[in-house]
Structures are given as structure tokens and as C-alpha cells.
Amino acid sequence: MGKTFPNGVTALAGLNLEVRQGETLTLLGPSGCGKSTVLRLIAGLTEPTAGAIAWADEAARDNIGFVFQDPTLLPWASVFDNVFLPLRLAGGSRAEARGLVMEALERVDLADFAKALPRELSGGMKMRCAIARAFITRPSLVLMDEPFAALDEVTRCKLNEGLVTLKERLGATIVFVTHSIFESAFVSTRMVVMSRPRGAIVAEIEVDPSIARNDDYRMSETFSTTARRASRALHDAMGETR
Numbered sequence: 574m575g576k577t578f579p580n581g582v583t584a585l586a587g588l589n590l591e592v593r594q595g596e597t598l599t600l601l602g603p604s605g606c607g608k609s610t611v612l613r614l615i616a617g618l619t620e621p622t623a624g625a626i627a628w629a630d631e632a633a634r635d636n637i638g639f640v641f642q643d644p645t646l647l648p649w650a651s652v653f654d655n656v657f658l659p660l661r662l663a664g665g666s667r668a669e670a671r672g673l674v675m676e677a678l679e680r681v682d683l684a685d686f687a688k689a690l691p692r693e694l695s696g697g698m699k700m701r702c703a704i705a706r707a708f709i710t711r712p713s714l715v716l717m718d719e720p721f722a723a724l725d726e727v728t729r730c731k732l733n734e735g736l737v738t739l740k741e742r743l744g745a746t747i748v749f750v751t752h753s754i755f756e757s758a759f760v761s762t763r764m765v766v767m768s769r770p771r772g773a774i775v776a777e778i779e780v781d782p783s784i785a786r787n788d789d790y791r792m793s794e795t796f797s798t799t800a801r802r803a804s805r806a807l808h809d810a811m812g813e814t815r
């Protein structure tokens with residue numbers, strides 16, 4: 574698959590990437606290597622100019638969850654109403670959706686803040702609200718573009734753990750773009766390292782999905798070996814020598 578923009582920039586050429594059902598796939602790579610373009614293509618926000626995307630399950634493309642670096646909450650609407658929004662857009666009534674929304678808020682530990690406005694929340698809480706909203710329609714695929722990049726390290730680690738738990742409970746496939754090797758090594762079941770220009774895949778690192786993602790894992794040899802392999806691949810992708 575390839576993508577050349579009208580201004581002549583080729584972001585991706587000859588990319589062959591299979592997303593496997595149920596995995597957490599992270600895309601790592603230097604700025605401008607085409608990671609966000611891959612997400613936009615999967616989302617159908619832009620079309621490939623070469624090749625195509627084949628869907629094993631056509632229904633999956635109509636129910637995709639999104640999380641971006643900016644939580645993009647409606648500032649005048651409560652936490653409840655922000656999470657309710659996708660159901661409302663699908664024609665659901667507030668009364669019918671109440672149970673589902675509250676359950677989603679409980680999963681991200683925001684049930685006590687259902688009536689709060691976004692401005693009353695911390696950055697991490699806003700992101701948890703955005704995550705609850707992304708999962709509310711029970712999508713089989715969730716696309717996340719550097720969702721935790723603007724958060725402090727401690728909050729980011731907590732949200733990484735929360736995401737893994739949520740994913741285990743709800744079973745969605747996740748494609749996650751990040752610049753953080755540690756975040757990638759923690760949340761992923763597969764890491765793909767891309768290079769510039771044109772998004773060539775330079776490394777693919779599998780992480781055993783059965784490993785519990787907790788503090789023990791963060792301290793483990795497996796985690797540091799995984800992070801080191803990704804770091805080396807990333808340096809190669811950036812054309813650096815070490």
C-alpha cells in the first residue's frame with residue numbers, strides 16, 4: 574500500500590502491514606515516517622494512492638474507536654455526556670444509555686466525576702474520559718495516536734496499565750502510535766518500527782501476550798530486552814550509528 578499526497582510527498586510506499594485480531598500493535602518510528610498516515614488510512618480519513626486495505630471483517634470498519642493526543646472533550650458537556658456522545662449520535666436515548674455510560678466511567682475510575690465538566694479534570698482524567706468514550710460503542714478496533722504524550726511519566730504509566738486492563742476486559746484490537754519505547758514495550762503484543770522516508774518497516778518485535786503487564790514486568794529482563802531491541806531498531810531507522 575502507498576500514499577502520495579497531492580503536494581507530491583510520498584508518506585508511504587510498498588507498506589505491507591497486517592493487523593491481527595486482538596493484538597495491541599504499536600507503531601514506533603522517527604517523526605514524519607508515516608505513522609499517523611497509517612492510522613488515517615485505516616480510519617478511512619484518507620485513501621491509499623497505491624494498493625488497498627483489505628478487511629477480514631467488513632463490519633469492523635464501521636465501528637472504530639479513536640483516541641488522539643488531545644482528548645477533544647466538549648467543554649460545555651459533563652463527563653457523562655461526553656462519554657454518551659457516540660451513543661447519542663447513533664440515535665440512543667440518555668435513559669437507555671445510562672447503565673452503559675456509568676459502567677464505562679467505572680472502568681476508567683471516573684464514576685464519581687460523571688457530572689463534572691472537563692475543565693474540572695486533570696490531564697490524566699480527561700484522557701480517561703476520552704478512552705471511555707472511544708470504547709463506549711464496543712468497537713472491535715481502536716486507533717490511538719500518541720494518546721499519552723502530553724502527560725507526566727507517572728500518569729502515563731498508570732494509563733498504560735489501565736489501557737491494558739481495559740483491553741483485556743473488552744477484547745478490542747488496538748493500533749497505537751507512540752514515540753515512547755517504554756510505553757510501546759509495556760502495552761504491545763507486537764511492535765513495528767518504521768523508518769523515514771516512506772515508512773519502510775525495519776523491525777518487528779513480538780511480545781508474549783500472556784505476560785501480565787504490571788510493575789514486575791517493568792522490572793523484568795524481558796521488558797528491558799524488548800525495549801533495547803526497539804531502541805536499536807529505532808536508532809537504525811533514524812540512520813544513527815551506535
Ligand SMILES: Nc1ncnc2c1ncn2[C@@H]1O[C@H](COP(=O)(O)OP(=O)(O)OP(=O)(O)O)[C@@H](O)[C@H]1O
Binds near residue numbers: 578579605607
Ligand atoms: N495532508 C498532507 N499533505 C502533505 N503531506 C503530508 C500530509 N500529511 C502528512 N504528510 C507528510 O507525510 C509524511 C508522514 O507524515 P505522518 O504525519 O504520517 O508522520 P508521523 O510518523 O506520524 O510523524 P510524527 O511522529 O511527527 O507525528 C511527512 O513527511 C508529512 O510531512
